[in-house]
Amino acid sequence: MSFVPGLGILKGMALTFRNMLRLKPTVQYPEEVYPVAPRHRGRLLLLYDEAGALKCETCFQCAQACPIECIDMGGVDTRDRYHIHWGPAEQYGERREESALRRSGRPVPDATATPFEPIDTAALDVILADEAYDPRHMLAILGRTQEAYGYLPVAALKHISHATGAWYAEVYGTATFYDQLRMAPAGAHVLAICLCPSCTFRGAGRVLAAAEAAASTALGGSSPEGAVRLEATACHGASPAAVFVTLDGAVQAEPTAKGITDLVTRLRAGHAPVGRA
């Protein structure tokens, strides 16, 4: 290659000129957004600097932002013991909450907080075998379980989940979705009100509001002293002329707001709290 003075300069100028005409890769962010899949969360990657040291400063911002708490930070101490770092307490206290721990499968430090009481599953096994362990029969399984145990214990839900293969979240979701399914023992008396369109048309809403006010609770809950439990039921067309209300399974003759208020008040008055003067 013969030496031509100024050739390098010309080459450089040609390069910059070509660059001037090239398309620019800049994305003008607020105006134009690079297409990103809606569920894209990026790739988790630990970066190392040129000296080989980890760049992560364990600021816990990623763990804080992670919606399903799949990010954790751990490390070994000077004695090679592995610890999970929890971050500063005042900032990440919610990550120590029991629900967060249980959700992420970590051990719950409070020994007295047992997740659920064990039950005798013999009756449940019969029901499950009868329903062929089919998760599509979940509502029937849950209904029959409630008939057998009086309510839906968490242990039963776990067992159903294990036996049918349905996720516990699905079983739990189904159990909590339907008003007639309950996860706590019913009160001394169960006052059930039908909320079907026909009953609603006859004033079920007013009756329910009166019952709730008298029992000091909401539908599905018990009155504070435990005398009455409000539940939903289904009349299946049995009561075309009036609201369908049952007390412990017995249909009430006077299903009006005033009548129900009197009934609940009477029940609560008869349920004297123990140890009260």
Next chain:
Amino acid sequence: MVSRPWQRLSPAGRVLLPLGVVAGGLGVVFLGGVSSGILPNLWSWVYEALSDNLPLLRFVVAATAVLLFTVPTAFVIIYLEMKVIALQNLRLGPNRQGPWGVLASTLHGFKVLAKEDFTPTGADVPVFTLAPVVVYLASVMSFLVIPFAPGLFAQDMNLALLYFFAVGGLGVVGLMMAGWSSFNKYSLLGALRAAAQIISYEIPLTLSVVGVVMLAGTLSLNTIVHQQSGSFLDWYVFRQPLAAVIFFIAATAEGNRTPFDLTEADSEIVAGFATEYSGMRFGFFFFAEYVNVFILSALTVTLFLGGWNAPLDLTPVWQALGAHPGAIDLGGLGVGLLIALLVVPPILTVLLALPFWMLFTRLRFWQALGIGFLCFNALVGAAVLIWAAFSFDAVMGLLWFLGKTYVFVVIFVWMRATLPRVRIDQLMGFAWKWLLPASLANLFVTALAILVIAQVRG
């Protein structure tokens, strides 16, 4: 009328309100003066006084015009620099202030105006204050001799080239003043570097031009341009190629442009002599730099590329196409002209607004009308410019001159985007070991050639 307190006025209102008051006052004075007969008498007296001192008037008008011309020129070149370098660096460059960011440099100017103007303790205040003025003045005064178009120049001196280099050398004085008065050893060192560089390159710059001067036989820039009329083969760049190259390289160093911008090498020494300057005084140094870029490009074009001469005489082509002065005779329309003046602008405005209104649903109609009005003005402006270019030699010459000059401005910018900065010893060695001998050789060869040709032609 002014029910809003001053503080509640918008910035635009604070500009417009005093202007309105001033305009109203002037209108009242004008009406009163005309009706009472004072103003016509005064005007005739002023007219006589002005026509008695025509050369003085010409100088004042020219100096004012040149001073006013430098500001938009600097803004345009600063914008060009930002945008072209950005594009060549694969960036987008300014694109937020106005369309394609064209207002970026103007807003930079306002920003610099609004900044604190700081004078360091111990500075020599009068000199410190005057230094940017001297630097800027040197650039502006160089403008006075540049022929923009046939008949469009401030002063036709027969010593124009000498004047140019003399006044251009005044800039060094300003730099030294800045460096000395800053009370800062680094500023002083920067000023010394700048002075050494500019004075060193002044020599090849001047010597390279001497060849052209010998060929032209005059120092008048106007005459030099006239001698290059005809086709582009008459340009001096073909008779003095070496001189042109040397001139351009030395001009790069004179204007403190990359690769010879050691004077203020932004990334290495903190602006050199301008270290202690802030606010608009600093702005003046940079204005002067960009005005210098324009002036050096203009002088390159004037000396070597035919100034305002077109590369080829295209008049026959235009005449064959029917474009000659008087091709459009609007006066022939008679009363129709008046009606057209009334009717055409609104119709064209609405017609030009409609596409915007239909394409951009977010625009309200009055906004579209505004855009349509701007488009109409641009259209009419372009039409008038084309008409003027074909009707007046001065306009055509100005267009050619500015076009050629901005080609060189872009080359300056282009070089800045490409070339790395040289070292100070390389800089000085290049001036004294290469450019100076080359320009001397060019001078002697030119002289010899002139003698030989004169002998041969007898």
